[in-house]
Amino acid sequence: MTSLNPVHTVGQQMDEVLRLHTDLDAEARRSACVEMLESVGISRAANRLSAYPHQFSGGMRQRVVIAIAMLARPRLIIADEPTTALDVTIQSQILKLMRRQIADKGASMILITHDLAVVSEMADHITVLYCGKVVERGRTRDLIEAPAHPYTRGLIDSIPDPANRHARLKQIPGTVPDIRNLxxxxxxxxxxxxxxxxxxxxxxxxxxxxxxxxxxxxxxxQPGDSA
Ligand code: SF4
Structure with missing residues (x-):
């Protein structure tokens, strides 16, 4: 939402990436921008290049940022809470889009998030950090089905269960210690x-x-332990 510059058009902000990272001429850059905007699901892409960010909805702006990230065909994308401000419908669309883009363009992604539901849908491997240190890592399925670290177990147990809507939400007691004074x-x-x-x-x-x-x-x- 805040990554785009409000005083430049979407087209200018996309073009900047290609100017800095490729040798394409202006016409080829414009074609690449139109193609990328279309590939992230924005219709009438050629017309929309001259629009400003405030003329786009939140979900469309998120798509534009993904398009900008993919334009120069990076081999690695670092996505830090890419869907935090979005409602669940748009979040699901954006996640599908990112997964498709990564598969199509042959890129890899480091996804940084507190949302284990998103991680379990997106990631092949998970690394869990606590107080800035790695406390567990492994393949997504292994780690979700049989976490070895009690913190990972607590995070998984804190996910609300839609089948049990009236149960109390579980939480990890206490708070994170001051990392300046561990x-x-x-x-x-x-x-x-x-x-x-x-x-x-x-x-x-x-x-x-x-x-x-x-x-x-x-x-x-151990596998089968509840806490
Ligand atoms: S049992 Fe709990 S407190 Fe002890 S090392 Fe493991 S995570 Fe830390």
Whole structure:
């Protein structure tokens, strides 16, 4: 929403990417912009290049930003909370669009988000951070179905269950410690239902749990454990 410059047209902002990153002439750049706008689902793309961001809806602006990100055919896209401000319908459209664009253009993406539902739909691999440190990583399906770190378990349990609408929402108790003054031992210990004496003494290293999953925990969950 705020990535686009309100005083330049959408076309100017798209063109800038190609001017800086390619040797295309003006005509070829314009064709590439029209083609990319169409590929992200914006109709009458040739006319819309001369429009300003305020003439687009929120979902369309999001599409324009994705188009700008894809224009120079990057091999890696870093998307930081790309759908946070969008309603669920637009969010779903944008996620499908990003997935298709990545597959079509042969790019990879690092998706940064707090939304595990989005991650489980989009990512092949997940890395979970707590207090700026990796506490678990692995293949998406393994990690969602059998998390080894209690923080990952807590995040998964916090996702509202639509089949159980009247149940109390689960949450991870407590708050994140001040990262300027982290406690000794495991950073998660004050919130962890599995904490023991060792957790207050030594910070756990990231260790393999199986061939494709790592967790930084002295007492990791085993498949089938609930907490
Ligand atoms: S090391 Fe201890 S406190 Fe930290 S997550 Fe594991 S069990 Fe919990």
């Amino acid at each position: 406690p000794k031992g495991c950073n998660f210990r004050d919130r962890c239902p599995r904490a023991q004496a060792l957790c207050a003494e030594t910070e756990p290293d990231l260790r393999p749990q199986n061939a494709a999953q790592w967790a930084a925990c002295h007492y990791p969950l």
